[in-house]
Amino acid sequence: xxxxxxxxxxxxxxxxxxxxxxxxxxxxxxxxxxxxxxxxxxxxxxxxxxxxxxxxxxxxxxxxxxxxxxxxxxxxxxxxxxxxxxxxxxxxxxxxxxxxxxxxxxxxxxxxxxxxxxxxxxxxxxxxxxxxxxxxxxxxxxxxxxxxxxxxxxxxxxxxxxxxxx
Amino acid sequence: xxxxxxxxxxxxxxxxxxxxxxxxxxxxxxxxxxxxxxxxxxxxxxxxxxxxxxxxxxxxxxxxxxxxxxxxxxxxxxxxxxxxxxxxxxxxxxxxxxxxxxxxxxxxxxxxxxxxxxxxxxxxxxxxxxxxxxxxxxxxxxxxxxxxxxxxxxxxxxxxxxxxxxxxxxxxxxxxxxxxxxxxxxxxxxxxxxxxxxxxxxxxxxxxxxxxxxxxxxxxxxxxxxxxxxxxxxxxxxxxxxxxxxxxxxxxxxxxxxxxxxxxxxxxxxxxxxxxxxxxxxxxxxxxxxxxxxxxxxxxxxxxxxxxxxxxxxxxxxxxxxxxxxxxxxxxxxxxxxxxxxxxxxxxxxxxxxxxxxxxxxxxxxxxxxxxxxxxxxxxxxxxxxxxxxxxxxxxxxxxxxxxxxxxxxxxxxxxxxxxxxxxxxxxxxxxxxxxxxxxxxxxxxxxxxxxxxxxxxxxxxxxxxxxxxxxxxxxxxxxxxxxxxxxxxxxxxxxxxxxxxxxxxxxxxxxxxxxxxxxxxxxxxxxxxxxxxxxxxxxxxxxxxxxxxxxxxxxxxxxxxxxx
Numbered sequence: 001x002x003x004x005x006x007x008x009x010x011x012x013x014x015x016x017x018x019x020x021x022x023x024x025x026x027x028x029x030x031x032x033x034x035x036x037x038x039x040x041x042x043x044x045x046x047x048x049x050x051x052x053x054x055x056x057x058x059x060x061x062x063x064x065x066x067x068x069x070x071x072x073x074x075x076x077x078x079x080x081x082x083x084x085x086x087x088x089x090x091x092x093x094x095x096x097x098x099x100x101x102x103x104x105x106x107x108x109x110x111x112x113x114x115x116x117x118x119x120x121x122x123x124x125x126x127x128x129x130x131x132x133x134x135x136x137x138x139x140x141x142x143x144x145x146x147x148x149x150x151x152x153x154x155x156x157x158x159x160x161x162x163x164x165x166x
Numbered sequence: 167x168x169x170x171x172x173x174x175x176x177x178x179x180x181x182x183x184x185x186x187x188x189x190x191x192x193x194x195x196x197x198x199x200x201x202x203x204x205x206x207x208x209x210x211x212x213x214x215x216x217x218x219x220x221x222x223x224x225x226x227x228x229x230x231x232x233x234x235x236x237x238x239x240x241x242x243x244x245x246x247x248x249x250x251x252x253x254x255x256x257x258x259x260x261x262x263x264x265x266x267x268x269x270x271x272x273x274x275x276x277x278x279x280x281x282x283x284x285x286x287x288x289x290x291x292x293x294x295x296x297x298x299x300x301x302x303x304x305x306x307x308x309x310x311x312x313x314x315x316x317x318x319x320x321x322x323x324x325x326x327x328x329x330x331x332x333x334x335x336x337x338x339x340x341x342x343x344x345x346x347x348x349x350x351x352x353x354x355x356x357x358x359x360x361x362x363x364x365x366x367x368x369x370x371x372x373x374x375x376x377x378x379x380x381x382x383x384x385x386x387x388x389x390x391x392x393x394x395x396x397x398x399x400x401x402x403x404x405x406x407x408x409x410x411x412x413x414x415x416x417x418x419x420x421x422x423x424x425x426x427x428x429x430x431x432x433x434x435x436x437x438x439x440x441x442x443x444x445x446x447x448x449x450x451x452x453x454x455x456x457x458x459x460x461x462x463x464x465x466x467x468x469x470x471x472x473x474x475x476x477x478x479x480x481x482x483x484x485x486x487x488x489x490x491x492x493x494x495x496x497x498x499x500x501x502x503x504x505x506x507x508x509x510x511x512x513x514x515x516x517x518x519x520x521x522x523x524x525x526x527x528x529x530x531x532x533x534x535x536x537x538x539x540x541x542x543x544x545x546x547x548x549x550x551x552x553x554x555x556x557x558x559x560x561x562x563x564x565x566x567x568x569x570x571x572x573x574x575x576x577x578x579x580x581x582x583x584x585x586x587x588x589x590x591x592x593x594x595x596x597x598x599x600x601x602x603x604x605x606x607x608x609x610x611x612x613x614x615x616x617x618x619x620x621x622x623x624x625x626x627x628x629x630x631x632x633x634x635x636x637x638x639x640x641x642x643x644x645x646x647x648x649x650x651x652x653x654x655x656x657x658x659x660x661x662x663x664x665x666x667x668x669x670x671x672x673x674x675x676x677x678x679x680x681x682x683x684x685x686x687x688x689x690x691x692x693x694x695x696x697x698x699x700x701x702x703x704x705x706x707x708x709x710x711x712x713x714x715x716x717x718x719x720x721x722x723x724x725x726x727x728x729x730x731x
Contacts, residue, residue, distance in 0.1 A: 014493060015495065024168075024330075027168055027330065028168055031167075031168055031332055036331070036332055037168060037330070037331055037332055038296075038329055038330070038331045039168070039329065039330045039331070040325055040328065040329040040330075041328055042194075042272045042273070042324060042328060048495035048496060048497070048498065048523065048526065048598075049493075049495055049496045049498070049696050050492065050493055050494060050495030050496075051492035051493040062331075063403045063404075063406040063407040063410070064403045064404050064406070064407035064473040065296075065325050065326075065329035065331075065400065065403065066325065066404070066472055066473055067473075068407065068408070068472070068473040068474040069472070069474040070474070081493065082493065085492070085493075111711065
């Protein structure tokens with residue numbers, strides 16, 4: 001019953017990994033492209049190493065702030081156990097980016113940037129303009145680390161996308 | 167602009183000329199005041215507790231300034247005393263009470279549904295479904311408050327407070343400050359006056375019900391007439407997601423309930439289904455109206471609703487509990503609370519606890535905190551448990567919590583001649599809710615320096631015989647001190663003071679691990695530090711990125727497998 005024009009992305013990990021930052025950047029980029037965006041998460045325990053999940057949905061008009069189970073188009077995981085816990089959100093057509101986590105950990109020296117690497121991967125699947133991603137990162141990342149993050153984002157963007165699904 | 171429900175509500179209040187806002191931090195409401203504090207035109211404050219916040223905001227309104235109180239659901243309990251009588255006094259300028267409830271108990275001690283409080287207090291209740299509505303409803307809230315001379319409750323839930331969406335922002339309009347009028351029959355609640363005001367409340371409720379019937383906040387959406395849902399809050403969006411073609415009576419103004427509108431709606435659809443989170447509040451409002459309706463199985467009264475539950479609810483089935491539970495939170499690496507719990511566990515103390523990050527001391531493998539009920543009970547519970555056990559009991563409480571409601575408990579101990587040990591876990595911030603300042607930090611919500619409350623002075627003034635200040639990272643000294651004080655014939659307070667790690671950038675070198683000395687006893691793992699893990703072959707790995715060099719693990723190791731050099 002999901003309206004096809006809504007894109008559902010589930011970000012998950014544990015406190016301190018930058019899960020919320022990643023979904024915030026993606027949400028803002030979607031906003032710049034004129035979509036109705038809803039992003040839902042729980043704060044409070046987030047910085048204490050507990051589970052963190054952020055539901056991001058965008059489209060013409062989004063109702064529920066939570067993605068219904070089985071309806072996530074994309075699952076972006078920063079932690080293997082959390083990925084395991086949230087697999088119920090996937091369906092056979094979903095794109096699960098878990099394989100890129102290990103790849104990112106190998107490729108990216110600065111562990112703190114893994115979230116941006118995975119965003120780069122994700123960006124290749126989405127209809128959001130590159131310019132909007134750049135604007136969103138500029139707004140939400142500290143200026144000091146912006147250039148480094150942009151490079152990491154580009155690394156991920158090179159890898160992600162439909163081309164390697166063939 | 168992407169704004170959370172909290173931020174959107176704050177923005178709405180700001181645009182409506184809000185002058186005074188007061189709160190005590192609490193998830194999921196904290197961001198309301200944090201957002202408001204950024205506006206120069208709003209006199210905002212972290213109050214020492216919710217009762218104080220409520221009275222500051224209400225009296226500002228009576229004085230003629232538009233004002234707002236905000237707290238989490240259990241925070242409103244602390245403010246119940248002024249809340250219940252505020253319906254009697256009414257307001258001066260508009261006064262909004264925001265309660266942010268936490269269905270699913272993500273970050274709270276209970277799951278109370280504060281919609282019921284609106285009914286008990288006889289105060290009108292608005293329930294937005296989304297951040298944009300939170301912003302809109304504040305505007306209506308001020309109109310109702312001033313039009314009917316009443317406080318207005320706006321109820322958010324976690325999924326509204328912490329959802330972000332596109333919100334259109336506007337300019338602030340200044341609202342004329344009303345004159346304060348001395349009005350003894352209205353503002354002095356002695357029996358005779360209160361009785362007259364009581365009659366006023368009932369008359370007001372009749373008028374409010376008429377308003378609720380006509381209000382666009384209660385909206386009929388006619389579509390497919392086979393099934394009509396009566397729903398409100400975030401539940402409306404879950405149902406809309408799963409049944410976009412159905413008809414709806416969307417309830418945004420839920421107390422007083424628009425009974426006639428509900429009857430009208432029920433006549434237009436074939437089947438009526440009520441869907442709401444937690445208690446059967448709308449359901450009870452519908453009873454006795456002669457409407458035939460279906461509702462969720464009672465098992466769904468517990469916990470949050472989720473969009474995928476809706477089809478099951480409509481089919482009448484019972485709730486299936488999720489098998490996989492979320493990962494448990496843990497004290498940060500280098501957290502100063504950890505060493506206190508390590509010592510208390512070592513001496514097998516029974517520990518009465520309180521609300522804050524340190525409540526995590528109760529989780530395994532530490533298991534060193536044994537009670538947690540509500541704010542301030544770390545001290546008052548100490549009194550009862552000490553009466554029963556007589557020795558080896560300690561009460562722990564955070565610095566912000568001590569100021570919130572701990573002080574009366576300490577005075578009570580001294581006054582009633584109770585001896586023993588209270589430990590203030592002073593990390594100089596309100597950590598769990600996002601590091602807000604409080605009186606003992608000497609900083610205001612706007613980041614300005616102010617008069618600083620000296621904890622050691624106030625403990626002495628309350629009647630503590632001994633007040634010791636110690637850095638808990640100095641574990642040996644801490645242990646000696648706790649052992650000395652815990653069963654002494656005196657009332658002692660130890661202030662274990664070391665800043666929250668989240669505010670601290672400085673790190674010391676990690677300990678050195680000597681594999682050859684390790685006998686795999688895993689005592690070091692009993693402190694539950696995220697920087698220490700067991701490797702596949704059973705040895706210990708120190709994550710140098712996480713480790714802050716606090717060296718508590720070194721204290722746990724008598725085999726010199728973990729050392730400082």
